[in-house]
Amino acid sequence: MTRDIAPVYDAIVVGSGMTGGWAAKELTRLGLRxxxxxxxxxxxxEADSREHVQPFEMPxxxxxxxxxxxARQSVQRKSVSFDEISQRFWTDDVDNPYSTPENKRxxxxxxxxxxxxxxxxxxxxxxxxxxxxxxxxxxxIAVDWPIRYAELAPWYDCVERFIGVSGQAxxxxxxxxxxxxPPMALNCVEQQVRDRIAARYGRERxxxxxxVAVLTAFHNGRAPCHYxxxxxxxxxxRSYFSSINSTLPAAQATGRMTLRPHSIVRALEFDxxxxxISGVRVIDAQTGSEHRYTARIxxxxxxxVESARxxxxxxxxxxPNGLANSSDQVGRNLMDHIKWGGATGTIDGFTDRRxxxxxxxxxxxxxxxxxxxxxxxxxxxxxxxxxxxxxxxTGAARAPGIGLxxxxxxxxxxxxxxxxxxxxxxxxxxxxxxxxxxTLRDRWGVPSLHIEAQWSENELAIHRDMNLTASELLxxxxxxxxxxxxxxxxxxxxxxxxxxTARMGRDPKTSVLNGHNQAWDAPNLFITDGACMTSSSCxxxxxxxxxxxxxxxxxxxxxxxxxxx
Amino acid sequence: MDRRELLQWMVAASGLTxxxxxxxxxxxxxxxxxxxxxAEDIGRMAVxxxxxxxxxxxxxxxxxxASATPGAIQANVTAFIDTMLGGWYPPADRDRFLRGIxxxxxxxxxxxxxxxxxxxxxxQIALLETSDAEVTAMRATSDTAANDHWFAMLKYLTVWxxxxxxxxxxxxxxxxxxxxxxxxxxxxxx
Numbered sequence: 112m113t114r115d116i117a118p119v120y121d122a123i124v125v126g127s128g129m130t131g132g133w134a135a136k137e138l139t140r141l142g143l144r145x146x147x148x149x150x151x152x153x154x155x156x157e158a159d160s161r162e163h164v165q166p167f168e169m170p171x172x173x174x175x176x177x178x179x180x181x182a183r184q185s186v187q188r189k190s191v192s193f194d195e196i197s198q199r200f201w202t203d204d205v206d207n208p209y210s211t212p213e214n215k216r217x218x219x220x221x222x223x224x225x226x227x228x229x230x231x232x233x234x235x236x237x238x239x240x241x242x243x244x245x246x247x248x249x250x251x252i253a254v255d256w257p258i259r260y261a262e263l264a265p266w267y268d269c270v271e272r273f274i275g276v277s278g279q280a281x282x283x284x285x286x287x288x289x290x291x292x293p294p295m296a297l298n299c300v301e302q303q304v305r306d307r308i309a310a311r312y313g314r315e316r317x318x319x320x321x322x323v324a325v326l327t328a329f330h331n332g333r334a335p336c337h338y339x340x341x342x343x344x345x346x347x348x349r350s351y352f353s354s355i356n357s358t359l360p361a362a363q364a365t366g367r368m369t370l371r372p373h374s375i376v377r378a379l380e381f382d383x384x385x386x387x388i389s390g391v392r393v394i395d396a397q398t399g400s401e402h403r404y405t406a407r408i409x410x411x412x413x414x415x416v417e418s419a420r421x422x423x424x425x426x427x428x429x430x431p432n433g434l435a436n437s438s439d440q441v442g443r444n445l446m447d448h449i450k451w452g453g454a455t456g457t458i459d460g461f462t463d464r465r466x467x468x469x470x471x472x473x474x475x476x477x478x479x480x481x482x483x484x485x486x487x488x489x490x491x492x493x494x495x496x497x498x499x500x501x502x503x504x505t506g507a508a509r510a511p512g513i514g515l516x517x518x519x520x521x522x523x524x525x526x527x528x529x530x531x532x533x534x535x536x537x538x539x540x541x542x543x544x545x546x547x548x549x550t551l552r553d554r555w556g557v558p559s560l561h562i563e564a565q566w567s568e569n570e571l572a573i574h575r576d577m578n579l580t581a582s583e584l585l586x587x588x589x590x591x592x593x594x595x596x597x598x599x600x601x602x603x604x605x606x607x608x609x610x611x612t613a614r615m616g617r618d619p620k621t622s623v624l625n626g627h628n629q630a631w632d633a634p635n636l637f638i639t640d641g642a643c644m645t646s647s648s649c650x651x652x653x654x655x656x657x658x659x660x661x662x663x664x665x666x667x668x669x670x671x672x673x674x675x676x
Numbered sequence: 677m678d679r680r681e682l683l684q685w686m687v688a689a690s691g692l693t694x695x696x697x698x699x700x701x702x703x704x705x706x707x708x709x710x711x712x713x714x715a716e717d718i719g720r721m722a723v724x725x726x727x728x729x730x731x732x733x734x735x736x737x738x739x740x741x742a743s744a745t746p747g748a749i750q751a752n753v754t755a756f757i758d759t760m761l762g763g764w765y766p767p768a769d770r771d772r773f774l775r776g777i778x779x780x781x782x783x784x785x786x787x788x789x790x791x792x793x794x795x796x797x798x799x800q801i802a803l804l805e806t807s808d809a810e811v812t813a814m815r816a817t818s819d820t821a822a823n824d825h826w827f828a829m830l831k832y833l834t835v836w837x838x839x840x841x842x843x844x845x846x847x848x849x850x851x852x853x854x855x856x857x858x859x860x861x862x863x864x865x866x
Contacts, residue, residue, distance in 0.1 A: 165852060166840035170759060173840060177764045298860025338858040467866070468858035504849065508835040509823070511812045513739045513804055518747075521740075521839060522848060524864065 120406040128227020131412035132354025135362035137664035148374040151223030160345030192343040206554040218604035226355035237650035253539040254616040257626030266658035274352040275330040278322030286477040300499035304588040311587040323472040324352035340469030415641035419612035435630040444539035444611040446647040450601035452533040452577025456590025473498035489572035493535035533577030536649040610641030628663035723761040756837035776826025
């Protein structure tokens, strides 16, 4: 039975994570009574942060509840941020199934809880530049971005100032600087590596400290990082940015936000006369009862693939192939970043030095391929993340011997090693797509997806080049025993940067959204999560999603004021 | 900001009266109870019988003996190994481990005429070093095969259990309590 709930909201935001939190904050700040629908449970930093749980307080000492994970989270476990504690912040794969072809796996990482994936994200934040925004036009690929860097720059400023980003300005055109808090320190070996790379490559290849949404100073009522390490388990000092640490409390403080957990949005309703979204159908995850909410505008911030799923599941006589899908682009152009190329080497010296504390950040080497010159084998490029460290007892555990000498060896730090791991751009292709599965449904009866995605030769060439240039950087750094990574390319989706499934563009025939993240087919619908991305660049994308969200909110409220919506 | 200030700030920032009454140290233990309860439940599972548990404890203490700092027994490594055998390893791995512990007795009988646990420390160490040498020899051809050897399992679990124990982290490795700061250029002996 459907209960119709009186339309007391100006806006509905679907999702409470990275972009849903920003939509909630901006829309409420601009005066809108806003309902935020979150599919998962409530979560607060006070009650749910677990970052200080020690290994000896975990049943499996950090190795994870293998049997439970094998049974219920066989996909989610593949994320680098999944561990014995953070396990609770990822979805149950049995309740939330999807399919892929057997030979084309796609890792779909999902988080249903207040804060979504912002609770467990990698926190690396980089601006895109016109090298990215002009890329599709320049290469004649897919469609052109409808915006350029100058239009987004003030919104990057706005987001960075609010969330707090620590980083080092480098004056590189391909990686614009931002409003940075003091950078975290490179360790002693990383400083030498940086200097030696600079000596060989000058400004062509630059190594810097990662730009990270973790505070290095008090900021907007949040405390600086205390370097305990496992951010993916939450943060009781709210030192890293997540929506529960930052944007949702700001929205709450306006008194205009209503937060509804356990609210699975099943479908959006479309009024063909007014050509507007007229209602939001919600299943209560706990009771199974169905509710309907209405508002003047809807922001879809459910994460790229979930948002596509919701559109594809919202069929009507006007949109038999899915809502806002007259272009047939919804679910297509699925992108991620290609990983697992790079190299590791040993750095001599510094034997009397070590690192104290766990820095939740590494180094960054901004893209240098196809910046000043053209590479013969591929277009676009990649950046490196990584860092230097000394091995500890885990390295010694397999060494021969027993007794006091062996015990002593466990306490001795190993040699320093330096690692570069690539993150490469993926091109948008229509054939990489999510479609509604004909029979598979989730625990709540909502049709699931079939996802089909694979790398093209361009990404594979990028992956091969990562091994080469990471080895070159290590050679410049004077490393010994340089070993290029031997594993093949990552599984698509594994970078947790899925995007592109409802792209922005300049033409309603070839894109889902206009330059303000507004659906061409339903002007009161805005999609501002990763679905909107027209190309993937190689930078970690969340900062761009947030900037686009803030910008779209300002536009939507202005349009409401002008009575255009 | 030093650690005390930070903890005080955490108390203040949490904004809960119940939390405000807790000491800073208590606050650090917030959220641990659930984990501890689970740990105790699983700890009650007894894969190892008394004799096997005794052999494991003796062997683990020879691998990581007490010295100026605690050894494997003080770190309660046997309970961790039991937990892993009962709740983590697939049955085939668990059974290979248990057969290895039984074999240790058989080898001890053959070499010294008594079970492993009742041998002298020198005899026990000799038996364990023989097994360790077997693992080292296997490692020359295959790391995977070597790691599957029951003694490699025992040794690895002993190291893991010890190095993630409270006494191991606090007294031997000095990784607990958390330093609450970052220094990327500290002296090893600092």
